[in-house]
Amino acid sequence: MKIYHYIAMLAVTLSVTACAYTNHFLDEDEREEVLPYSTLQNVKVSAYDTWTYIDLKTGKMETHPDAGEWIYGGTGGVREAQQAEPIGIEWHIAVHRYEFKTNGASVLNTGKTDMANVTTLPEGSYTPDAVLPYETEKDKMEGAYLLSMDMAGMMAGNIGYAHNPSINLPLCEGITRTPTGTMPPVIYGNTDKVFVLKWDDGSWATLQITGVVHTVSGVSNYLSFNYKYNPAK
Template identity: 30%
Template structure:
């Protein structure tokens, strides 16, 4: 069960002429739109360097690509031996400009947070019976705050953080990321489709 795609379709703002063509994956440079992270049993590995994505079962570690930047499991996010930082900016262009002009000094590596051991949900089918199945996983708790899902009432309340995040890779490159969506407007707003724009700033 391995799916690899490298697509170029339309724009980054979810506005399309033909609504029968549901946008997905990396639809233009520095932008992923409606990445299908709906499965609780799958990690989607994204490589910012070439815009590719690979979907694998959560317990398949043998086929993980050598090069990937972040991976999505529903709204959970992990890095490839990297770390994350939440900026005070809400515009990707502002971060890019500030980084170039030096008005936004790059945070020290010690200010970035690495992935930590945690649990991910892999089976919700027994929720009405009072239990949920989990699996061990490393996730990043800083960039993982991009979406808050409040389940204290039904249906859950979703609140997306507008701030730009930084991801420092294991090779010391830094990408700025701003999330733009968590559902697919072309599939009745089905939750678990992740959209974001990104750019390398270091």
């Protein structure tokens, strides 16, 4: 009986030990990978008349109406500039549908597609935001940036556009635009390129547009990003 009891206890001990090791390895395998950057997923950009402002330090966002002057393509009418709403975050980039502006940054397209490969501030030709007047953009055969703000008169050919919007061209070029000749008139995509934004105070950030549709539903008019903010030293 003593021998039987000893063998039984040994079997239980080995079983518990084996389970402990098994659970240990399962925990190791199931542990989520810690990324060296932050992510923002499914930022809704369907509205035509707003900008979504993003703080790359915290990931906080606020959406506010566009307060600039609008011009109507059909009639030439003008909506005067409005009183801008106060923005309650320290924003770094803002998105209007698939166009981008920065809060005083200059931007470089690194040509890389892996955030982990951009760990130091690279040398290169950085591009600040630029004003693109409606009168100049409307006559371009291709590559025009006309920021649609009021679509109420679309059927009558009287869309309201931002008159003198300031946008960042390298960031805008992170979105691909493929004309269809039908509906929808443009299919949007993303290049997966990693961009570097730098500010005069020495701070800088990396940003990658990772998707242009909702990650679950596949619905358009959503953007997702990888990003990392590096404070000034």
